[in-house]
Amino acid sequence: MEKTEAGMQTNPPDPKPERRLDWPFLVVVVVAAVFLALAVFLRVNELQEGVDAGTSNRVAWGFLVVNYVTFIGLSAGGVIIASLVHILDIRRFKSIATFAELLAIISIILVPVFIFFDLGRPERAINLLLYGRIESPLVWTVIVLTTYLAVCATYLYYGVRRELVALANEPGRLRWLYRLILLGYKDVSPKAIARDERLVRRMSYLVLPLAVVLHSVTGLIFAVVSAKPGYNTALLPPLFVVSAVVSGIALVALVIVAAGKRVRLPVEKGVVEELGRTLAILIPVLGYLLLMEWTVVFYGTDPGARNVWLFITQGAYAPLFWGLVLFGLVLPFLILAPRRTRTRNGVAVASAMVVFGIFLERYLIVEAPLLIPNLPGAVRAFAPTLTEILLALGVYALGILLLALSTKLFPIGEAYRRLHRPAPAAPQEPVSSHASGESGA
Amino acid sequence: MVRWGLAIDLDRCTACQACVVACRIENNVVPAGSEARVVQERAIYWNQFFTELHGTYPDLLLHSFPRPCMHCENPPCVSVCPVDATYKDADGRVLVRYDRCIGCRYCMVACPYGARYFNWVARGDAFLEDGPNPDLVRDSEGWLVGPSPRPLGVVEKCTLCIQRIERAKEESLPLGSDLPGGVVTACAETCPAFAITFGDLDDPSSGVSRLARDKRSSRLLEELGTRPQVYYLAEG
Numbered sequence: 001m002e003k004t005e006a007g008m009q010t011n012p013p014d015p016k017p018e019r020r021l022d023w024p025f026l027v028v029v030v031v032a033a034v035f036l037a038l039a040v041f042l043r044v045n046e047l048q049e050g051v052d053a054g055t056s057n058r059v060a061w062g063f064l065v066v067n068y069v070t071f072i073g074l075s076a077g078g079v080i081i082a083s084l085v086h087i088l089d090i091r092r093f094k095s096i097a098t099f100a101e102l103l104a105i106i107s108i109i110l111v112p113v114f115i116f117f118d119l120g121r122p123e124r125a126i127n128l129l130l131y132g133r134i135e136s137p138l139v140w141t142v143i144v145l146t147t148y149l150a151v152c153a154t155y156l157y158y159g160v161r162r163e164l165v166a167l168a169n170e171p172g173r174l175r176w177l178y179r180l181i182l183l184g185y186k187d188v189s190p191k192a193i194a195r196d197e198r199l200v201r202r203m204s205y206l207v208l209p210l211a212v213v214l215h216s217v218t219g220l221i222f223a224v225v226s227a228k229p230g231y232n233t234a235l236l237p238p239l240f241v242v243s244a245v246v247s248g249i250a251l252v253a254l255v256i257v258a259a260g261k262r263v264r265l266p267v268e269k270g271v272v273e274e275l276g277r278t279l280a281i282l283i284p285v286l287g288y289l290l291l292m293e294w295t296v297v298f299y300g301t302d303p304g305a306r307n308v309w310l311f312i313t314q315g316a317y318a319p320l321f322w323g324l325v326l327f328g329l330v331l332p333f334l335i336l337a338p339r340r341t342r343t344r345n346g347v348a349v350a351s352a353m354v355v356f357g358i359f360l361e362r363y364l365i366v367e368a369p370l371l372i373p374n375l376p377g378a379v380r381a382f383a384p385t386l387t388e389i390l391l392a393l394g395v396y397a398l399g400i401l402l403l404a405l406s407t408k409l410f411p412i413g414e415a416y417r418r419l420h421r422p423a424p425a426a427p428q429e430p431v432s433s434h435a436s437g438e439s440g441a
Numbered sequence: 442m443v444r445w446g447l448a449i450d451l452d453r454c455t456a457c458q459a460c461v462v463a464c465r466i467e468n469n470v471v472p473a474g475s476e477a478r479v480v481q482e483r484a485i486y487w488n489q490f491f492t493e494l495h496g497t498y499p500d501l502l503l504h505s506f507p508r509p510c511m512h513c514e515n516p517p518c519v520s521v522c523p524v525d526a527t528y529k530d531a532d533g534r535v536l537v538r539y540d541r542c543i544g545c546r547y548c549m550v551a552c553p554y555g556a557r558y559f560n561w562v563a564r565g566d567a568f569l570e571d572g573p574n575p576d577l578v579r580d581s582e583g584w585l586v587g588p589s590p591r592p593l594g595v596v597e598k599c600t601l602c603i604q605r606i607e608r609a610k611e612e613s614l615p616l617g618s619d620l621p622g623g624v625v626t627a628c629a630e631t632c633p634a635f636a637i638t639f640g641d642l643d644d645p646s647s648g649v650s651r652l653a654r655d656k657r658s659s660r661l662l663e664e665l666g667t668r669p670q671v672y673y674l675a676e677g
Contacts, residue, residue: 058482058549124541374553
């Protein structure tokens with residue numbers, strides 16, 4: 001019942017041929033490019049003059065590391081959604097699976113950029129491959145992240161190959177690009193499609209555990225540091241997995257509502273609300289893990305982790321902590337749990353809160369344990385500098401740029417909609433495909 | 442095997458901090474620099490002086506101690522280094538290969554003693570012209586581990602004056618605080634109260650290993666299991 005309705009609802013009223021300049025697109029691209037250029041300029045300057053950040057010898061990791069952790073987490077959404085489609089056979093999410101996967105890949109691409117913006121000697125990053133020491137969790141991250149990116153890219157490619165072939169068969173200025181990417185592949189027989197689908201489904205069984213490994217390893221970067229109470233807890237890897245899934249799904253829901261129309265995403269009716277419901281189930285899991293951590297920390301007499309969490313809850317970081325509780329847990333749950341408020345806009349607002357709340361969580365987890373010294377000394381607060389924030393904004397801008405360009409160059413949503421159009425609309429197909437073939441150019 | 446270590450007798454220490462200054466001069470450690478850098482805790486001290494006030498007025502006790510790198514037997518900084526830039530050498534020293542370090546600062550996060558420092562800002566040319574110690578020490582693979590001016594964006598730390606020790610070995614000079622004229626680290630040589638003893642912990646007859654076995658002897662944050670090679674002899 002919903003399915004037929006969905007097909008109708010998401011079809012744009014008139015796929016008009018766009019020959020004029022796409023102003024909103026242009027503005028987004030230019031603004032993003034300016035921010036990116038500014039960040040690159042600041043970074044090059046830093047490499048000569050020194051690091052302009054709130055970091056110090058004790059608080060050695062700053063705002064960029066917080067972002068690094070956050071973006072690894074944000075990549076989880078796409079993978080979880082795509083896996084739900086194929087492993088649990090939730091057909092409804094199929095329409096957004098490839099887009100979610102694209103968001104995941106963009107998030108992953110941004111991760112090494114944050115690293116390059118943070119390393120003291122980025123030009124020596126090749127040493128990670130030349131001299132990598134396998135005991136280091138950072139090397140685990142390099143290995144897992146690279147594998148993950150390669151697998152996700154393959155996964156996405158096979159997921160959209162049918163649409164790419166459709167695009168390559170249409171007239172348009174970018175046909176060469178689609179053909180180049182397809183490497184001459186043309187087969188769209190039912191047998192070939194079934195084979196691709198089978199491959200994607202099988203890869204899901206690989207991608208899902210790989211995602212769990214990636215987020216666990218990110219948690220382990222901190223958890224293995226036995227000298228830092230607050231880091232040194234076995235709860236951190238599972239907490240990172242759950243935080244990643246929650247923030248990742250929220251990001252997908254947020255971007256779909258914010259830009260779904262813009263990129264002509266064929267979102268089936270009820271999908272955004274369904275994502276909201278998934279979040280409403282997962283947010284309490286996150287709250288539960290944090291509650292267990294706090295109970296153990298505050299019940300005991302060990303001053304280590306206790307001092308860290310006392311500083312977080314009552315010290316200079318208290319606003320961030322209550323921000324996390326409010327925006328990361330309580331408010332989104334209150335919005336998403338009742339069916340009445342779980343509307344498209346409600347989910348978007350709650351998702352924005354969740355992404356922000358989880359960012360605060362990352363900030364607290366990465367920074368607070370560093371502030372409290374092991375040897376005699378005062379607690380030192382950390383605050384990012386303007387340069388640090390501009391560097392992070394530059395990387396966000398790169399993400400927006402990648403999203404804008406990839407959806408513009410590859411109107412996959414458009415092609416998907418035409419391929420999955422319900423039978424009654426079939427006669428119109430040649431007309432609309434011609435039109436959008438040009439819009440893609 | 443040799444395992445270099447220090448024993449610091451806090452009963453003898455007068456808290457004059459000459460060891461901190463001697464270390465700076467010997468190892469080309471940049472002058473602390475602007476006040477901003479000190480306030481921000483970006484100043485570099487291979488050997489840093491810590492003070493801690495116990496009790497309330499008038500029953501006060503000021504506890505102070507110098508903190509070089511502990512050269513742990515089980516160094517947490519080494520296992521986290523993603524590029525094998527920091528390592529435990531054959532003589533029991535924890536060293537940094539300055540020309541391999543990528544500046545990820547994971548070791549600084551992992552070190553419980555805060556003994557590792559990052560070159561956050563470019564040092565002025567003026568410092569280089571002022572005639573720093575020109576010594577360079579390379580390890581067996583040719584990587585730079587000795588003092589020399591460190592490049593911007595890498596982590597640095599105490600080497601137990603590797604340039605002195607290696608030269609003494611080449612020139613067959615006596616090594617350690619026990620022998621007359623023995624070559625020792627700059628901090629040990631400078632200490633006017635003879636509070637710092639340098640020597641081989643693997644040699645049971647050396648002064649340092651005798652002090653390490655003293656009943657006043659303890660190590661910093663021993664509960665973490667890092668097993669430092671720097672021993673402190675308690676006051677009183």
